[in-house]
Amino acid sequence: MNEGACSVAGPTTAERGERQQESSGPPLARGLRRLRRLRLRTIVILAVLVALLAAGSLWILYGSEWTRVERVSVSGTRVLTPAQVRAAAEVPVGAPLISVDTDAVAARLRRELPRIDTVEVVRSWPHGIGLNVVERTAVLVEEKAGKFVEVDAEGVRFATVSQAPKDVPVLQLSLSRTASSAASLRRFDEGRLVREAVGVAGRIPRAVARQTRTVKVRTYDDISLELSGGRIVVWGSGEQGVQKARALTALMKAAPGARHFDVSVPTAPASSGS
Known part of the structure; x- marks a missing residue:
């Protein structure tokens, strides 16, 4: 067998063309071409990282057990009891905290308990929903x-x-x-x-x-x-x-x-x- 047959394969035609392109032209042009390639790689890497971060955040908010509703607290009641307010609110305990429709909960409370004048429904991360109630006062x-x-x-x-x-x-x-x-x-x-x-x-x-x-x-x-x-x-x-x-x-x-x-x-x- 000839010794030439054992030699390592050289660069491909495309690679030789790229190298020739990099080495050709003035130094400023060569530097700009390298910078463009570096920027493209950076953009691709960042896009992948952002996608991974978004997917992880969505999983934490919707799929994990770390941010689910475990308690519903009530404040501001005078005649009503906290138990009455919680029952009327129908907050889905065990559901992802982010998925709770706070506007719908507030509307349901005002509809079911006319004694309530205003109510603020707030998320208390990572596991709570707060119902801040103001009752009507009879004159x-x-x-x-x-x-x-x-x-x-x-x-x-x-x-x-x-x-x-x-x-x-x-x-x-x-x-x-x-x-x-x-x-x-x-x-x-x-x-x-x-x-x-x-x-x-x-x-x-x-x-x-x-x-x-x-x-x-x-x-x-x-x-x-x-x-x-x-x-x-x-x-x-x-x-x-x-x-x-x-x-x-x-x-x-x-x-x-x-x-x-x-x-x-x-x-x-x-x-x-x-």
């Missing part, structure tokens, strides 16, 4: 069939309870059926009158609010308060509430033994029955 209650419907500051009837909450006045809608009152009722429906009563309840001075037993509505401009001891306050409409509250405070100080107070015209308040 009035309506008595119906021996029970009491709670009404909040926006006029929303949100709960029916067997006993009226302490220090919350009872709303009485004693709507007049006269011709003029009927015309007023067509203009200001029952919902509007409830909102007016709510506005009045919110304007009552704090010291008087603790003594207020009933807010009575006959028409839009005929709202009155019944205080403890049978005292009456003629409030009128819900307009000029701040001025009426100030006038009532001054009037009750000036005539503490009076039984009847009229602040329907706050610039000319009156009292009687002392």
Whole structure:
């Protein structure tokens, strides 16, 4: 056998062409060609790393046991219990934390528990969901069939309870059926009158609010308060509430033994029955 047959194979034609291309031309051109190849390799490597990182992140978020819902915490409840809130929320325990639809959970809570005014649903990594609840506060209650419907500051009837909450006045809608009152009722429906009563309840001075037993509505401009001891306050409409509250405070100080107070015209308040 000839010795030439045992020699190592030389570079291929393509490799020789590349080397010749690299070694040909001015030095600046050769350097730019090498830099382009280096950049291409770097881009490919980075793309592979990014793809691996993304795949790993997706697996951690959706496939692993490291980020699954294990607990649901509740805060802010007053009348509702945490157990009631958790049951209504229906958070899927054991599901990937990232997959929980927090907006849907919040909407479900407001739908199932009207006592909830606002709720914030937050992810607490790696295993928790937090439900931060704000309950509605009753400013009035309506008595119906021996029970009491709670009404909040926006006029929303949100709960029916067997006993009226302490220090919350009872709303009485004693709507007049006269011709003029009927015309007023067509203009200001029952919902509007409830909102007016709510506005009045919110304007009552704090010291008087603790003594207020009933807010009575006959028409839009005929709202009155019944205080403890049978005292009456003629409030009128819900307009000029701040001025009426100030006038009532001054009037009750000036005539503490009076039984009847009229602040329907706050610039000319009156009292009687002392």
